[in-house]
């Protein structure tokens with residue numbers, strides 16, 4: 027008996043073990059490994075960004091300093107700001123989520139392990155391209171929000187292209203991570219973890235992941251349009267040809283404001299976790315805090331305009347945004363009171379992570395206070411673009427994001443490395459950081475009032491702020507020393523720290539239930555959860571409460587997955603609201619494809635940079651083919667799963683379709699991404715129209731509605747056919763694939779027809795995309811529809827190929843494939859219809 | 873039998889209860905902004921009226937979400953088993969969240985009256 031168990035365990039272990047050797051490094055898909063890579067990479071970028079900040083501070087120490095010139099200063103604050111915002115903060119939190127989330131919610135991995143790898147590689151390559159801009163001789167210098175026309179072709183050199191394309195890759199990484207996080211939280215929680223038992227960190231990550239999906243897709247559109255302006259001479263942001271600089275500001279801040287909350291919300295989740303642990307009691311007012319998190323997520327999207335108060339927009343609109351700004355303050359207040367209530371009367375252990383939480387309280391309250399000040403419109407007009415603003419956002423970002431990040435680092439490091447850190451060194455690190463941060467940034471408030479302008483490389487003697495600046499620079503060096511202390515502590519503990527034990531902080535969440543470091547599959551047996559803090563003792567059933575049928579279900583499923591399956595990787599899938607087990611989710615295994623498709627994409631982007639028009643299609647083909655290889659389901663695999671008997675043992679389906687399957691939710695997220703990208707494009711079109719003298723410009727006639735109708739209508743037919751095929755396949759008692767085959771072929775034929783007609787229409791447009799922003803926007807919309815159409819054709823062809831021969835075990839996967847394909851074709855049809863209405867009808871009707 | 877079907881309220885009710893107010897608020901904000909920006913710059917006369925109509929509709933939607941949440945809370949019945957507790961949680965969460973969004977929508981509509989005078 028023992029030996030059989032051992033064999034089972036060994037087989038299970040082998041199934042999950044990371045592949046070895048250097049090839050293994052590139053095929054890795056495990057959430058723990060990749061989470062650590064994300065965090066390490068982002069900390070390296072943090073160090074680089076911090077170094078650049080020190081250089082700026084040295085320059086500003088004394089008036090009229092000639093340590094550097096204005097050009098270098100511009101480049102430094104641009105690189106510093108962009109590095110901190112795009113390459114450090116969000117990626118670190120993504121890495122933390124990848125690592126901690128499955129441990130906390132009781133899953134063996136995240137929902138799409140290969141997407142994790144893809145996300146990491148695109149992030150890394152994006153960061154490298156970004157810094158390669160230093161080699162161009164003209165590094166980017168337009169600030170982290172890259173306002174046009176400064177960032178346009180007229181002012182910025184090649185370095186700006188590197189900035190834009192590197193960023194685009196990082197955005198793709200962020201989108202992938204957002205989808206990953208949302209689907210994992212919705213679908214892969216431990217049985218019993220209903221919505222009301224979701225750890226607060228998971229709530230915040232859920233909201234912030236959803237925000238990433240919307241915000242990053244709009245930013246991606248913005249950066250790609252900017253690159254079209256720069257590389258291909260389009261006119262979106264060029265006022266001389268009907269473009270608009272304000273358009274960039276709108277698109278950028280639609281992303282930029284939520285971005286702050288994308289970072290801040292998980293940071294509050296970290297704080298909630300640490301406060302709960304320190305107080306050793308459940309978080310007070312849990313439903314209210316969850317509410318505050320969700321409300322903040324929504325409302326922060328409404329705030330994009332407060333960055334544009336100085337641009338003279340209609341007052342009515344402004345009053346809306348002032349109200350929304352204040353609302354966010356209230357939601358943050360609720361969180362703070364909940365933390366205080368949790369800590370009230372408890373005797374918290376002042377550990378190093380908790381010190382950072384206290385530092386967070388202090389700094390963030392100050393930053394929030396100045397935030398409310400700048401939300402008052404007339405006040406903002408006064409301090410706009412002074413160092414007051416610099417002080418404000420550094421308090422918010424360092425207090426609100428960096429301190430929680432450091433807290434998380436100290437808190438989960440023992441889990442990751444299995445070793446404790448040095449308490450003394452940790453305290454030194456904290457006090458250096460805390461004192462440094464306040465010394466650096468507090469004087470900046472005063473300097474701002476005294477008139478020190480932001481983004482200017484020096485200031486005159488007469489301003490009489492030399493003293494403040496010396497203090498500020500001193501503080502920056504203290505912070506640097508604090509960071510060095512953290513790194514030294516980290517490296518020391520990895521090599522010589524005492525063993526941490528399973529649960530060094532005595533937390534109540536599931537991550538404390540396993541060894542440190544955790545096994546690579548996290549949970550040998552999926553845990554069944556009965557309370558919000560499962561480790562703080564089991565919750566007693568109230569007397570007379572009916573025995574739970576669900577609990578028996580959960581226990582059975584959990585037992586069936588004990589050290590199993592060993593022929594493939596799997597974890598339990600649960601219902602998004604009730605947390606009941608709903609199926610066994612198959613998880614992807616190591617593969618080189620994510621790396622290769624990320625490389626293909628990077629190659630295409632580099633092609634844009636080098637204006638090598640061979641590299642672009644080559645890279646794209648590479649990317650798409652490896653993407654296809656990575657996703658294409660194999661029939662053998664399906665058979666293995668189908669005939670394993672796990673379905674009988676666990677009482678759950680093992681081949682999932684519809685809303686039970688993670689892929690379905692992933693596709694839903696993708697529809698969200700594509701939908702917001704389209705809305706952003708429509709917005710551009712109407713926005714440009716609004717400010718145009720005549721639209722279309724006098725020398726361009728809008729495309730012919732009849733021809734347009736003929737070119738786009740086939741997509742509606744394709745969507746109908748695909749939908750019918752899906753219905754037929756789902757009908758009970760289905761046997762022959764005839765009907766779906768025919769319908770699928772029809773859908774494919776319609777799509778190909780649209781590709782032909784649409785390309786013809788695009789090629790024969792009576793105007794060029796380079797003459798006027800009108801042409802640019804029409805051209806891009808039609809082009810995007812064609813790209814969608816091409817993707818739809820590929821998906822349909824895949825489904826068709828699979829539907830030709832169906833073994834019993836292929837039926838469910840095929841159904842799922844058709845569901846996803848249909849969703850995509852429907853989306854394409856919708857996009858085409860919208861584009862038709864906007865491009866062909868609107869100019870004639872309005 | 874599929875355990876999904878045994879909740880006391882339908883899935884769509886639950887979704888509306890969890891997200892209704894937020895979505896109404898988003899539509900209100902985006903709509904009002906679009907009307908203000910495009911309407912004023914485009915020289916359209918009925919801007920204020922349109923905003924009021926939009927605000928009324930979205931107030932109703934968010935208010936309805938609040939009421940539905942109250943219904944969800946009641947439908948959960950006595951909280952003596954796990955499902956009831958989950959549904960009750962959704963109800964409580966919905967009541968607070970949707971009420972907050974209703975209040976924000978109302979608060980954001982007030983300035984319109986001020987502009988109506990001008």
Ligand code: HEM
Nearest residue numbers: 076079082103107110115169170171416423480481482502
């Ligand atoms: C290590 C401590 C830091 C120091 C000493 C520092 C210092 C500075 C300085 C001197 C500037 C330029 C101000 C100007 O002339 O406009 C700046 C800009 C900026 N910093 Fe930091 N910073 C630090 C950390 C951070 C962190 C952690 C973040 C974000 C998470 C951040 C985000 C930014 C941004 C977004 C800008 C604006 C760049 C622009 O104007 O485009 N900084 N910082």
Ligand SMILES: [Cu+2]
Nearest residue numbers: 282283329333
């Ligand atoms: Cu903002």
